[in-house]
Amino acid sequence: MKKYLFLFSALVIGFVTLNVLSGFSPLQTKKPWTVPDAFKNKKNAVASDAASIAAGKELWSTHCKSCHGAKGLGDGSKAAQLKTEPGDFSKADTQSQSDGSMFYKISEGRDDMPSFKKKIPEQEDIWNLVNFMRTLKK
Template sequence: MKTHFNSLVLFSFFVFGVQLAFCQESNWKAPVAADALKNPFKGNAKATVEGKHIFEQMCVLCHGVKGKGNGEAGLTLGTKPANFLAFKVKKESDGVIFWKITNGKSPMAGYDELLTEEQRWQLVNYIRELEK
């Protein structure tokens, strides 16, 4: 009986570990053309402050206060929100992040109709600030 229980526990840890890795590892790729998009507000401190306000209103619930993907609503999702501090996100171009904010991928909504292009770039600026 004990052997079966130990096997079940080990199997459960394996399955949970695979699910956790899958949830945190996203294969969401933007089209190559997204890399060519240039951030018109790069280095603009005022745009970054505006991005912070938008982030606090629209993103914190899923992505968390520090952008780690651990917001209250995000914890309930099958696909976990991006951790903006992860190396994978840090190495993405501003254009890719802008494209992802614009288009979304379920469960994340696309924000092309909810936010202006300027606001989406401001969010990119603030996400970059979180990485520092």
């Protein structure tokens, strides 16, 4: 009996180790996303008032929520199918980025993250989204 228990434990530990090394580890390493300086320093053209945040929330619900989740925790209904981890927008990693950087990433997209510059053609709306994303900070 002890022999089988040992074998079973070894299999479980081996399986978990393999998963951690192969399957899970790439998600932990984030691919750097370089933002051009022109965008990094771009000033937010829309004041962060209630109207802008509400407009941003509406856009978020339509375009972003299914992957990033209602509160930006990266737990949307489609998140599990993504090859790229959607990230936790409530944390400093995202919130420390400039408005311009967020604007650039929403506009241009990368890998699983689609480009929204055609779907959301007005820059003002992307700024509204940025203003809403600031409210996700914990």
